[in-house]
Amino acid sequence: EVRLVESGGDLVQPGGSLRLSCAASGFTFSNYAMYWVRQAPGKGLEYVSAISTDGGSTYYADSVKGRFSISRDNSKNTLYLQMGNLRTEDMAVYYCARSLYGGNSDAAGVWGQGTLVTVSS
Amino acid sequence: EIVLTQSPGTLSLSPGERATLSCRASQSVTSSYLAWYQQKPGQAPRLLIYGASSRATGIPDRFNGSGSGTDFTLTISRLEPEDFAVYYCQQYGSSPKSFGQGTKLEIK
Numbered sequence: 001e002v003r004l005v006e007s008g009g010d011l012v013q014p015g016g017s018l019r020l021s022c023a024a025s026g027f028t029f030s031n032y033a034m035y036w037v038r039q040a041p042g043k044g045l046e047y048v049s050a051i052s053t054d055g056g057s058t059y060y061a062d063s064v065k066g067r068f069s070i071s072r073d074n075s076k077n078t079l080y081l082q083m084g085n086l087r088t089e090d091m092a093v094y095y096c097a098r099s100l101y102g103g104n105s106d107a108a109g110v111w112g113q114g115t116l117v118t119v120s121s
Numbered sequence: 122e123i124v125l126t127q128s129p130g131t132l133s134l135s136p137g138e139r140a141t142l143s144c145r146a147s148q149s150v151t152s153s154y155l156a157w158y159q160q161k162p163g164q165a166p167r168l169l170i171y172g173a174s175s176r177a178t179g180i181p182d183r184f185n186g187s188g189s190g191t192d193f194t195l196t197i198s199r200l201e202p203e204d205f206a207v208y209y210c211q212q213y214g215s216s217p218k219s220f221g222q223g224t225k226l227e228i229k
């Protein structure tokens with residue numbers, strides 16, 4: 001079974017840091033580009049970050065550029081999102097998603113269940 | 122950046138009826154790289170349609186996507202009770218891979 005399981009969400013103060021993880025199973029992780037998408041409470045979806053199969057190419061939304069860093073460890077089948085200088089507007093459920101067929105320009109074919117990041121003092 | 126505008130914001134229909142959801146892009150979507158997702162409360166989104174008109178694995182044939190350029194449509198031919206949810210379109214042909222704001226499909 002293809003599966004993505006996020007972890008690492010927590011309550012953090014403004015200005016703080018957090019690292020999210022996404023454990024993949026049931027497919028050859030190194031063959032797929034991966035994404036992070038977030039959803040603020042009661043709001044729509046926002047595309048946050050993406051990484052190519054080998055990690056050599058990354059993308060960040062303007063709203064997180066310079067504060068967030070995406071990475072992957074293909075030997076551990078795990079995707080990461082290092083989040084720094086967190087703001088209240090970063091509070092959201094963060095979803096890990098897999099590209100449908102592997103490429104960078106691809107729909108998100110598989111989604112995790114999400115992990116909640118709360119930013120509050 | 123391509124801005125996607127979905128309409129209507131809320132659609133109230135009864136089971137068995139036909140639903141038509143619209144997604145309009147501010148610029149032409151590259152190679153019809155347009156997807157539709159369904160999201161139910163408390164759940165992750167689920168891919169329904171990619172490439173504007175291809176159904177994802179396991180998606181019933183009552184879900185149909187169409188369109189090209191800047192105008193795209195998701196049609197649900199005969200609504201089932203489990204179809205009432207929020208639907209998002211997304212273009213993934215150019216960065217940022219933007220989402221529409223969503224259409225809530227509710228039971229009338």
